[in-house]
Amino acid sequence: SQQGEEDPQALSIQEGENATMNCSYKTSINNLQWYRQNSGRGLVHLILIRSNEREKHSGRLRVTLDTSKKSSSLLITASRAADTASYFCALRMNRDDKIIFGKGTRLHILP
Amino acid sequence: DTAVSQTPKYLVTQMGNDKSIKCEQNLGHDTMYWYKQDSKKFLKIMFSYNNKELIINETVPNRFSPKSPDKAHLNLHINSLELGDSAVYFCASSPAGRVSPLHFGNGTRLTVT
Numbered sequence: 004s005q006q007g008e009e010d011p012q013a014l015s016i017q018e019g020e021n022a023t024m025n026c027s028y029k030t031s032i033n034n035l036q037w038y039r040q041n042s043g044r045g046l047v048h049l050i051l052i053r054s055n056e057r058e059k060h061s062g063r064l065r066v067t068l069d070t071s072k073k074s075s076s077l078l079i080t081a082s083r084a085a086d087t088a089s090y091f092c093a094l095r096m097n098r099d100d101k102i103i104f105g106k107g108t109r110l111h112i113l114p
Numbered sequence: 115d116t117a118v119s120q121t122p123k124y125l126v127t128q129m130g131n132d133k134s135i136k137c138e139q140n141l142g143h144d145t146m147y148w149y150k151q152d153s154k155k156f157l158k159i160m161f162s163y164n165n166k167e168l169i170i171n172e173t174v175p176n177r178f179s180p181k182s183p184d185k186a187h188l189n190l191h192i193n194s195l196e197l198g199d200s201a202v203y204f205c206a207s208s209p210a211g212r213v214s215p216l217h218f219g220n221g222t223r224l225t226v227t
Contacts, residue, residue: 033212045118045204045218046157053213089155095212101170102216104149104157 007035007075007092007105015111022079024108026092027072035068036093037077040107046091049077079110087112117141120205120219127195128227134191135222137205145169146188147206147216148180157204163188164210195226 007026016022026035034053038046052059052068052075059066065078079086089107096103118139127133139146147170148160161180162170168180177193188205202223206216 036215038216040155043220045206045220046216048215048217051213051215091157093216099170100162100212101159102147103159107155107157109155 006103007094009090009092009105009108011108012106013109013111015113016082017113018082018084020082022082022086022110022112024077024090024110026075026077026105028092028094029073030094031097032070033095033097035066035075036095036102037064037066037075038091038093038104040089040091042088049090082110082112084112084114086110118205118207118217118219120203120222122222123220124223124225126225126227129195129197131195132191132193133195133224134189135203135205135224136187136189137219138187139205139207139217140186141207141209141217142186143207143217144185144210145208145214146182146185147208148188148190149204149206151202151204151221153201161188161190192224195224197226200224200226 007028010025036051037049040046063080068075091107093104145164147162151157163182166182179191182188202221205219208214
């Protein structure tokens with residue numbers, strides 16, 4: 004399948020801890036994007052990493068990309084209750100212009 | 115100001131009916147999309163339009179017909195609704211270029227009874 008596969012499917016951590024989510028894929032990509040979805044809302048773009056980049060930072064977010072292993076990770080440092088949401092990786096495919104989403108990781112931050 | 119707006123937010127209807135969902139974006143983006151999110155949160159692309167031209171048409175039943183009257187609007191019409199059409203439908207838009215994120219609306223929850 005073309006989609007990304009997030010791991011884990013669900014994650015519960017204490018507030019203040021770091022959260023790491025992974026995304027693996029099988030196809031050739033132009034870039035990989037991470038999105039957040041709060042309950043009952045649309046997805047919000049967090050960060051984009053191009054296929055020739057290895058690491059990007061944005062605030063408390065750190066994304067890595069290993070194209071040889073076809074995997075990416077999203078690290079959220081010093082988690083907050085407001086980080087509770089589902090997180091999706093999305094692949095911009097090389098062969099066409101589709102953006103394909105994974106099934107998401109449900110993150111729950113415990114107070 | 116809402117950047118990508120969808121109406122209605124909720125839609126409850128019976129099998130066999132025809133319904134439409136409207137989407138408008140005020141971001142000046144060239145490309146618009148429809149995605150379907152099922153009960154397991156899996157988000158699947160349905161259609162993509164670039165400046166009113168259909169560019170992506172996934173394996174979607176032909177009961178689903180997108181219409182783009184101008185590049186700021188992409189509506190989704192569904193004929194002969196079935197129980198399996200129940201889902202949340204998201205509209206999104208993006209600027210031209212491959213290194214462009216998607217901007218999503220807040221979704222339309224469609225329930226077919």
